[in-house]
Amino acid sequence: MPDSSAIQDSGAVEIPTRTLVESMIRQDSTIDAGELYAVANTLGMTDQQVRLCIKRLVAEGQFTHEGRGRKAVLYATDRTRGALEPDIEFLRYMYRQDRGVEPWDGQWRLAAFGIPETARQARDAMRDTIIRLGGAPIQGGLYVSANPWEDRIATAAAELGVTEHLTLLSTTDLLIGGARTPRALAERLWPLDRLAAGHIRLLEVAQRVLRTLRAATPPTPTQRLTLQIELGTEFARALDPDPLLPPELLPRPWIGAQARAAVAACWAELARTETPNATRVFQWYYDVTAEVLREQPASTRGR
Template identity: 65%
Template sequence: MANSHNRDTDVSTRTLVESMIRDDATIDAGELYDVANALGMTDQQVRLCIKRLTTEGRFTQEGRGRRAVLRATGLTRSSIEPDLEFVRFMYAQDRGQAAWDGVWHLAAFGVPESARQARDAMRDAILRHGGAPIQGGLYVSANAWEDRIQSIAAQLEVTDHIVTLTTADLTIGGIAQPRELAEHLWPLGRIADGHRRLLAAAEGFLPALRTASRTDVLTIAVGLAAEFTRAVEPDPLLPPQLLPQPWVGTAARAAVAACWAELLKSEPEQPIRLFRWYADVINEIAKPVGAHS
């Protein structure tokens, strides 16, 4: 059964609740409690989490206990959808469809102390998009990110304090060779460890899916999405030319795609949104390289 693997998956109660939202923005509380139990959570944990989320205005609740129906508010629906453009780019890189042109992309900002909150938010956004700090207020990425950086700066109203530039000639502390620069700038060992964990989880889930019950299918979907997010969030998605080869992230993502392909075969009548979010991406991956839409 799937449960032996599911209990090894570190999923927060809040992540579980948000992952169980169906296409009609509702959650079947009975199903939620079943999946929570399969993940080793108690009913009390789930009840307390639901109470917090309703207090925060993220859900409304109709009914009580396992017969209740939770409904996600607009605030929740707009804030939890994964960045599927990011996921598509990730798999395109793995398939050799996003070759690196040797250009480094830099962003610098000097937001004044009077706008400290916006400054901190800008820094966090740059790091979240894979930027590595070079020195105070200066960050680098191997991927084109100018549009996103400018969009975030506009949202935070700090556009006047942002500079973006590109170079094919980057030297830091005497290091100029691109792969050595990548090793110097990003914690590749820690990132690889996260992908090894993801690979082990996906390899454990795949055989379990073939005989999984409905609850097990949902539990695996939630666990797999959580492990995937945990592994890829700190990953700057460096091009293969900058990574040790073979790169474990490529193998881990291939194993995840195999699991999602299997999950989609048993898609429930009222699927949770996770199925829809990843279905299009997985279907794209399944196409032969060079195939047109």
């Protein structure tokens, strides 16, 4: 059952308790329960919420633990570590697009499958993979993307044992319901307004985090951890549904690029005084966004 307990106050990011716990995993795959409870309390969560969440995660085999209460140490299992790691190449591609170094080649990529009912689980998994890769449904079993995805889809089909049911093709001439120009097709196929709204929210959170980090009175270690988790949660929330359309298909300027540049500036600011055993979510995102700042003009950082 999804964990619906969360905190939301003025300007705060809505964070499920499970997300908080997973975000606290450090580089050595441990969680200090004292830190976990401190951050949870800062976010307005009760100790009882956290205890129940830990109990569920341990019962599911996501963590093991030693000790009790705030003196406990949680250990993420191999399954948990693997499931939580983001697609680093996806993130790099996103920032390359934002910098304008991944121009669109004008090709629409299409994927179609006709997997029988007897393989329903594989059919559902194939559909979920295509949507996760940014595919938009055209009609039954037919999806389109503006980005190269053939290798990933073919790999997924092979793993699911449905290669014989998959068709891949590309075209520069696509007409859907009277829409033919690239921007008209993008507006028809993807919820650009909703995607923009998510990035507006991300930009607001990133700007608030940046102001706090640069304030005359620096945040405490617990506050820093809280800021990291808020930023990472909102970043993932905005990115998850984003098909990463090429800039040529998006309104100009595109709020997504601005929001993600602000996030990169936040991670850079956080890195200035980060502890050696940082949270994994911090290190994952910082490793990618640090590359952005090395190539981004200083005058545009954190706007």
